[in-house]
C-alpha cells in the first residue's frame with residue numbers, strides 16, 4: 068500500500084513547503100498586478116480610431132478581464148500537491164499552472180497530463196512516482212503535509228487497492244457541510260480521474276450509487292475538457308444541466324473555484340430562454356407531459372391553428388367593398404404554406420401572400436375594364452396587406468404564434484385539447500387541462516419544469532417567435548432609447564460637439580456583443596453547445612431528452628446518474644432504453660463504485676432498500692464509519708416529534724446542516740412545526756434552502772444535495788406516495804454525511820426492519 072512515512076513529517080518539512088507555497092503566492096500576486104496594469108492600459112487607450120482598432124481594444128480588455136478573474140479565483144488552495152519522481156525531480160500540482168520569468172515551471176495545472184499521476188499513481192502502478200504529497204493550506208498558510216510512499220515491495224495485494232491520500236481524503240469527507248458543494252481537486256480518486264480525463268467525443272454515461280462523486284466528477288470533467296480542448300469548446304461553450312434551481316445553486320461555486328467561469332448551469336426548467344419554470348404539478352401530470360406522445364399533441368395543436376373559414380367563405384369589408392375568402396381558396400393557400408415545409412411562423416408568409424393575391428385579384432376585377440398597370444396592382448396589394456380587416460382575417464386563419472401562447476391556449480381549452488389530442492384518452496386530456504394564466508416572461512409563472520420540453524418542441528415547429536412587424540418596432544424603440552440616453556450622457560459630461568450621440572449610442576450597442584459565451588448561450592434557444600453535462604440524468608423524461616439532445620448536435624455529452632435513484636415517473640430505468648432513440652448504442656459506460664458521502668452505518672440501512680429495488684445490483688462501497696448509529700423513533704404525534712428532533716439535531720451538528728425529508732402530504736404541517744421550534748429553519752426547495760441550518764424538503768427537492776444530519780419522516784407514507792416510493796426512500800436515506808434518524812407514527816416498513824428498536 069501507499070505506506071505512510073514514519074510518524075508526522077517533521078516541522079521543518081512543513082516550513083519548507085510553507086516557503087515554497089509563499090513563493091507561489093508571490094508569483095500569483097505579481098501576475099495579478101501585471102494583468103491589472105495591462106487592463107488599465109488598454110482601457111485608457113483612445114476610444115476613437117477605426118472600428119478594427121476598437122474591436123481589438125475590446126478583445127484585449129475582455130482577455131485581461133477573464134485572466135484577472137481566473138487569477139483571483141485560485142486564491143484558496145492554490146497549491147495542493149507534490150510529486151517526487153523517479154528521475155529525481157519534483158512537480159507541484161495546483162489549481163493553475165505557474166512559471167517564473169525564465170519560464171521555469173513552478174507548478175502545473177491539475178488538468179495537465181503531467182499531473183495525472185497525482186490522482187492515478189498507486190503502489191501497484193506508481194507511474195514513475197516515488198512519493199505523493201498532499202499539501203493542506205488555510206489561507207496562505209500550509210497547515211499539513213500527508214505523504215504516501217509508493218513502494219511496491221512492501222505491499223500486500225489487499226493494500227494495493229487502498230485509496231490514495233487517505234488522510235487528506237478523510238479530512239475532506241469529514242468536514243461539516245456548508246450548504247454549497249466544494250471542489251475536490253486535491254483529492255480526486257483514481258476511478259474518478261479516469262472519467263474526468265476521458266475523451267471529449269461521444270456520449271459517456273457515468274453510472275454510480277449515491278455519494279460516489281458523480282456530481283463532483285461531472286463538474287471536474289467540464290473543467291478538464293475546457294482546459295484540454297479550449298480551442299474547440301471556448302466558442303461553443305459547455306452546458307451543465309441539473310435537476311432543480313436549488314441544485315444548480317448548490318453546485319454553482321465549483322467551476323468558478325476551478326477558474327472556469329464560462330459554463331452555463333441550468334435546470335431543465337430553465338432550458339427554454341425567457342421562462343423560469345418552477346411551478347409545481349402532480350407527478351402523474353409531469354409523467355404525461357414527459358411522454359413521447361406529446362410530440363404528436365404539440366404538432367397537432369399547431370396544425371389546428373391553421374384553419375379554414377367556418378362557413379363556405381369568410382367575408383371582409385375593405386373600403387366599403389365586400390371581399391370573400393372561399394373555403395377552397397383558403398385550403399389551397401394552407402396547402403401551399405404547409406408544403407413549404409417551413410415552421411409555422413415562417414410559412415405564414417406564404418399563406419399571407421396567397422391570401423393577399425386572391426384579394427388583390429378581386430379588387431382588380433372590381434375595377435372593371437379600367438386598365439391598371441403593374442404599379443397600381445402592387446399598390447393595391449400593399450394596401451390590402453396593411454388593411455386591418457385583412458390582418459384580422461389572417462390572424463384567425465393562420466395566427467402568428469409564440470410557444471407560450473400555443474400551449475397556454477391549448478391547456479386552457481378542453482375543446483382545443485380534444486381536437487389536438489384525439490389519440491389521448493379523455494382522462495389524460497383532463498390531466499393536461501388548466502386555466503389560462505398570464506405568462507410573464509421570467510419570474511414565477513404558470514410553467515412547470517415538465518412544460519419546458521413542450522415549449523421547446525413548439526418553438527421548433529413554430530420557428531422564430533417574433534412577429535416581423537413587432538421586431539422592427541422593437542428595434543426602432545431600442546435605438547431611440549439608446550440615442551436619448553447617449554444625449555443625456557453627453558449633456559452630463561459636457562461633451563456635446565466632441566462625440567455625436569450616434570457614435571456613443573453605437574458603443575452601447577457594441578458593448579452587448581461582449582457578453583461571455585455562457586451569457587450569449589443562455590439567451591439563445593438554438594445555441595449548439597460544444598459539450599453537455601447532465602447530472603441526475605435518470606430523472607429526465609423522454610421529452611426532456613429531446614431538448615437536451617437538440618442543444619448538442621455533435622452529441623459530445625457526459626451523462627451522470629443512478630437508475631436506482633429514479634424518482635420521476637417518466638424517468639429512466641435503463642440507460643440503453645433512454646439513449647437508443649438518440650444515439651442507438653453509440654455510448655460508453657463508466658462506473659463509480661465507492662461512496663464518499665454516506666457512512667457505513669447508514670449504508671447498511673440504505674442497502675436493504677437497494678436490494679429490494681434490484682436484488683442484482685452491487686452497492687457502492689462506503690469508505691468510512693461515523694461511529695454514529697442511525698435510529699428510528701415511533702411517536703403518536705409525529706409532527707411534534709420531528710420538530711423536537713430537528714432542534715436536537717441542529718444542536719448536534721454545530722455549524723453543519725440538517726434536513727427533514729417528509730412525504731408531500733405532511734410537508735406543510737411539518738414545515739410549520741419545525742419553524743416554530745427552529746425559527747431560522749427554511750421550508751421548501753427555494754433558494755434559501757441551502758443556507759438555513761435546518762431545512763424541510765420533499766425527497767424530490769433534496770435530489771443531489773447532502774446534509775450532516777437527515778431526519779426521514781414517515782417512511783411508510785413515502786413508499787405509498789408514488790409508484791417510485793422505494794426509490795424515494797433510498798434517495799432520502801443516502802443524503803446524510805453523518806447522522807440519520809427516522810421518525811414515524813405508522814409501523815416501519817419491513818424494508819427498514821433493521822432499524823426497529825435502534
Ligand SMILES: Nc1ncnc2c1ncn2[C@@H]1O[C@H](COP(=O)(O)OP(=O)(O)OP(=O)(O)O)[C@@H](O)[C@H]1O
Nearest residue numbers: 251254255256277278279280281282283663664771
Ligand atoms: N475524491 C473526493 N474527494 C473528496 N470528496 C469527495 C470525493 N469524491 C466525492 N466527494 C464528496 O462526496 C460527496 C458526494 O459527492 P457527489 O454529490 O458528487 O455524489 P453523487 O454521486 O452525485 O451523489 P448522489 O447521486 O447521491 O447525488 C460530496 O460531498 C463530494 O464532495
